[in-house]
Amino acid sequence: MCRVMALSKRILSSLGNGPARRVLFGPVDREQLKVEYQAALQKDLEEASQRWGFDFFSDKPLESSDFQWEGVPGTKVPLLYRSCPDIGQAGGQKAARAAVSPKEGKMGSRQSRKENIPRTPERCTSYNLEKLEKTPERRRNTGLKRKQTNITDFYQAKRRVVGMPLKSGE
Amino acid sequence: MELLCLEMDTIIRARPDPNLLCDDRVLQSLLTIEERFLPQYSYFKGVQKDIQPFMRRMVATWMLEVCEEQKCEEEVFPLAMNYLDRFLAVVPTKKCNLQLLGAVCMFLASKLKETRPLTAEKLCIYTDNSIRPQELLEWELVVLGKLKWNLAAVTPNDFIEHIVRRLPLPKDKLALIRKHVQTFIALCATDFRFAMYPPSMIATGSVGAAICGLQLDSADQSQWGDSLTDLLAKITNTEVDVLKACQEQIERVLVSSLREGRQQQQQQQTQRGPSGKGLDELDQSSTPTDVRDVNL
Numbered sequence: 001m002c003r004v005m006a007l008s009k010r011i012l013s014s015l016g017n018g019p020a021r022r023v024l025f026g027p028v029d030r031e032q033l034k035v036e037y038q039a040a041l042q043k044d045l046e047e048a049s050q051r052w053g054f055d056f057f058s059d060k061p062l063e064s065s066d067f068q069w070e071g072v073p074g075t076k077v078p079l080l081y082r083s084c085p086d087i088g089q090a091g092g093q094k095a096a097r098a099a100v101s102p103k104e105g106k107m108g109s110r111q112s113r114k115e116n117i118p119r120t121p122e123r124c125t126s127y128n129l130e131k132l133e134k135t136p137e138r139r140r141n142t143g144l145k146r147k148q149t150n151i152t153d154f155y156q157a158k159r160r161v162v163g164m165p166l167k168s169g170e
Numbered sequence: 171m172e173l174l175c176l177e178m179d180t181i182i183r184a185r186p187d188p189n190l191l192c193d194d195r196v197l198q199s200l201l202t203i204e205e206r207f208l209p210q211y212s213y214f215k216g217v218q219k220d221i222q223p224f225m226r227r228m229v230a231t232w233m234l235e236v237c238e239e240q241k242c243e244e245e246v247f248p249l250a251m252n253y254l255d256r257f258l259a260v261v262p263t264k265k266c267n268l269q270l271l272g273a274v275c276m277f278l279a280s281k282l283k284e285t286r287p288l289t290a291e292k293l294c295i296y297t298d299n300s301i302r303p304q305e306l307l308e309w310e311l312v313v314l315g316k317l318k319w320n321l322a323a324v325t326p327n328d329f330i331e332h333i334v335r336r337l338p339l340p341k342d343k344l345a346l347i348r349k350h351v352q353t354f355i356a357l358c359a360t361d362f363r364f365a366m367y368p369p370s371m372i373a374t375g376s377v378g379a380a381i382c383g384l385q386l387d388s389a390d391q392s393q394w395g396d397s398l399t400d401l402l403a404k405i406t407n408t409e410v411d412v413l414k415a416c417q418e419q420i421e422r423v424l425v426s427s428l429r430e431g432r433q434q435q436q437q438q439q440t441q442r443g444p445s446g447k448g449l450d451e452l453d454q455s456s457t458p459t460d461v462r463d464v465n466l
Contacts, residue, residue: 020232020236021297022232023269024228024232024297025228025265025266025269026266028267028301028305033267037312040261041312041315
């Protein structure tokens with residue numbers, strides 16, 4: 001009897017109707033939540049702008065920057081960094097990206113063991129470009145869309161070279 | 171009469187990989203990198219104005235219940251708590267958003283660790299629909315940014331097998347020991363005092379507490395040679411005194427949590443009228459039973 005009760009309780013709760021279903025700290029202010037969400041994203045983007053010396057809003061390098069940004073035509077960028085898989089047909093105009101290199105001697109090459117330093121740069125540098133160019137062929141056949149390129153895609157490839165200063169983010 | 175269908179799809183899981191578990195380098199690497207994923211501040215003393223320690227406990231307890239009900243993998247809950255603490259260490263958060271944060275953290279941890287992760291919809295139901303899936307997804311991005319997308323944090327659970335297989339334990343008791351250790355680890359994750367301890371220490375302390383609790387250490391003293399604590403300390407390079415203190419702290423938390431659970435049960439029973447016998451069973455057991463069956 002007891003076991004049956006426990007069982008039915010378990011089954012009920014597997015539907016999310018058990019006692020675990022509850023509000024902890026009162027109602028959520030949706031409007032406020034939205035505002036905070038927008039603000040948080042905005043702040044993230046601003047921080048990234050500061051960090052990389054690149055204005056992601058207007059897609060231009062910042063004047064005061066530790067990096068020297070250089071425009072690179074979309075066709076010269078590995079497909080991995082392009083916005084969509086159909087770049088082959090589109091001629092790559094859309095995907096003009098900037099390459100980044102550190103300005104001379106600004107930071108030194110301080111290696112950091114902080115958690116925010118991805119430690120697998122080899123994977124990116126050792127990519128065979130030709131291989132990369134081919135992958136989207138398969139993708140196109142399966143009809144999958146490639147995710148839009150993000151600045152974080154650059155982090156792994158470039159961070160080790162750049163040697164960023166320690167950030168007390170975490 | 172109720173008819174209950176108990177059929178469930180089987181979950182495909184990998185077998186324990188001896189190449190990983192028997193290689194000393196794996197344990198050493200875990201020990202080397204574990205500190206990188208600890209929250210950097212005791213955030214109640216600075217960053218957080220609206221959130222109190224008891225609120226962390228509330229949200230942690232809720233998260234544990236959800237993970238249990240959904241039969242999540244054991245490490246999902248401790249990992250989610252790691253995300254929560256790391257986020258709270260850097261972002262001042264209002265208490266009314268704390269449950270949303272907890273849900274987001276479970277969402278992320280489950281996606282990282284499970285073949286069939288929790289869905290956003292399900293998690294929202296568990297908040298009694300106080301948040302919407304859309305909000306969960308939006309805040310997922312915010313949390314990811316603050317965690318710098320570093321999700322593969324080391325948890326105490328990562329150490330269990332490495333520690334257990336280095337101890338002379340009776341084979342038939344291993345499953346029980348593991349279960350107790352996991353329970354202790356979950357218990358520690360609900361308590362903020364453990365949030366800044368290295369995962370290896372929590373794991374080692376939990377193994378110690380489990381073995382002592384099951385009284386496996388006194389059964390045959392000779393098999394241990396050194397005392398259990400010395401042996402444990404050696405495995406994870408922890409200082410003996412620190413480890414002892416940690417284990418005692420775990421045992422204290424267990425006792426108080428059992429006591430609380432008992433009080434809660436008593437309250438519930440007085441409300442419902444006298445019908446239970448579970449309490450006597452509880453009182454009689456001197457060994458820590460499965461905490462999750464008792465409280466939490």
